[in-house]
Amino acid sequence: DAEITQSPRHKITETGRQVTLACHQTWNHNNMFWYRQDLGHGLRLIHYSYGVQDTNKGEVSDGYSVSRSNTEDLPLTLESAASSQTSVYFCASSESLGRNEQFFGPGTRLTVL
Amino acid sequence: DAKTTQPPSMDCAEGRAANLPCNHSTISGNEYVYWYRQIHSQGPQYIIHGLKNNETNEMASLIITEDRKSSTLILPHATLRDTAVYYCIVTLYNFNKFYFGSGTKLNVKP
Numbered sequence: 161d162a163e164i165t166q167s168p169r170h171k172i173t174e175t176g177r178q179v180t181l182a183c184h185q186t187w188n189h190n191n192m193f194w195y196r197q198d199l200g201h202g203l204r205l206i207h208y209s210y211g212v213q214d215t216n217k218g219e220v221s222d223g224y225s226v227s228r229s230n231t232e233d234l235p236l237t238l239e240s241a242a243s244s245q246t247s248v249y250f251c252a253s254s255e256s257l258g259r260n261e262q263f264f265g266p267g268t269r270l271t272v273l
Numbered sequence: 274d275a276k277t278t279q280p281p282s283m284d285c286a287e288g289r290a291a292n293l294p295c296n297h298s299t300i301s302g303n304e305y306v307y308w309y310r311q312i313h314s315q316g317p318q319y320i321i322h323g324l325k326n327n328e329t330n331e332m333a334s335l336i337i338t339e340d341r342k343s344s345t346l347i348l349p350h351a352t353l354r355d356t357a358v359y360y361c362i363v364t365l366y367n368f369n370k371f372y373f374g375s376g377t378k379l380n381v382k383p
């Protein structure tokens with residue numbers, strides 16, 4: 161069955177380290193998204209991509225970057241991790257051409273010490 | 274994108290209908306209403322969406338008022354497994370960006 165996976169599921173890192181969170185989907189969806197969710201809050205959009213080589217900033221993009229070299233993957237990189245980036249990160253994907261149902265991954269819990 | 278307002282929490286008895294309201298008074302004519310839910314710490318799950326007509330699927334019904342300024346998600350027979358945070362989102366159909374608010378925590382009680 162097609163799916164969307166994230167790895168690692170849990171990560172502990174230190175301030176200043178570079179961290180990359182992986183997101184892989186097998187639906188061949190053009191659109192992919194990264195969100196963060198802080199305790200007791202809704203999801204906030206970090207970056208999104210409408211296709212290969214396309215990336216766009218969301219509402220909380222500072223300190224994060226993404227690259228889209230193929231359809232299946234959208235890795236999220238924290239260039240220099242900060243304690244404020246401790247959060248749960250969700251990746252999602254959706255078809256293009258107007259079908260906006262987003263399918264979410266299981267999430268990655270990141271702790272920055 | 275239009276903003277949405279939802280009550281922070283609601284209770285519902287198991288087996289009863291759960292009616293979750295959402296206000297979106299600034300919605301524009303080409304914006305859709307989407308509902309997602311998040312069970313515990315899992316990724317959000319799509320429930321239903323609509324433009325101006327009422328919609329129904331195997332999970333829920335969506336009732337949108339004639340002026341489109343508010344909507345109600347109806348879970349016809351709530352179960353304990355429906356306990357979750359429910360998010361109402363308004364977005365352009367082709368815009369592909371969702372802005373999640375704080376949602377409504379639905380507590381289904383036996």
